[in-house]
Each structure stands twice: as C-alpha cells, then as structure tokens.
Amino acid sequence: MWCHSQCAVGKNGIDLNESCYSQHVPPSLLSVYNIICHFTTFSSSIIVGLYTQPQRTSSRGNNMEMRARVCDLLGKTPNRQARVVTFSHKRIKKVQHVNLQSKRFFSEQLNRNVRLRLSTKGIKTVNKMGSIDAAAKKFDVDLTKY
Secondary structure, eight states: BSSSSSSSSSSSSSEEGGGGHHSSHHHHHHHHHHHHHHHHHHHHHHHSSSSSSOOOOTSSSSSOOOOSSSOOTTOOOEEEEEEOOTTTOEEEEEEEOOOOEEEEEEEEETEEEEEEEHHHHHHHHHHHHHSHHHHHHHOOOGGGGG
C-alpha cells in the first residue's frame, strides 16, 4: 500500500515519511510514536558524542588513569605463559602478575617526593643503590613524570 513514492506501508512494518505518518498511525499510538522518535534521536546524540559525561578526578586533584601492571623502574610485565596442571592433567593457562607496590621515595634532585609503582625486586634495587635518583639514572627513568 503506497500513499506517496516515499512512504511504504506493508506487512513487515511501517516506513513513513514525516509528512504523512499521521495518516497511517492511529491517534492513540501517535504519542507513543513521538516518544520513540524523541528517544531514538536522544540516544543517537549520545552515541554521536553530543552528550559527554563529566570527567572524574581524584581527591588529590590529579587525573586518575588506568595503567598497565608494569614496574615503573625495571619494566617487569606479567607472565602470560604460565600453566596450571590439574589432577586430571588438564593444562590451564594462567597469568602470573607482578607484585606491584605503591611506594613513595624522596628525590634529592627534584627536592620532592615521588610516588612510583614498583615491583618488590625494584624496591630492593632502590634500597641496594641507596636512593631513587641513582636507580633511575641506571635504568634511564625520568622521575619528573611521577
């Protein structure tokens, strides 16, 4: 059934032109149709990016960001090739994560505290070398980023 060349009403549903949708839709469904049209335009504007959520900041004032589980000093990464062998001899892959600790060190070159996420081996390395500045110089780490 066609009322215009741009408006088609068939068994599978209604594909209407904006000028003639009131001819095919009963008055009781017009308000539902308008609500659905409004909602779809609103949801599409969210998808397009017209509506943006406010960015969250931490209580300290700096922006929080998700970081990889990597030691800031040594660069140790998780071991993704580990396996667990069960009693029935099934081999299941598992990830062995780095033992990361958030630690604060005083940098004498920057004359301020530096907060790093170090592995426990990285903490032992800093203690052995005497200061975070010496360890950062050896492993070529820029402490001004932290």
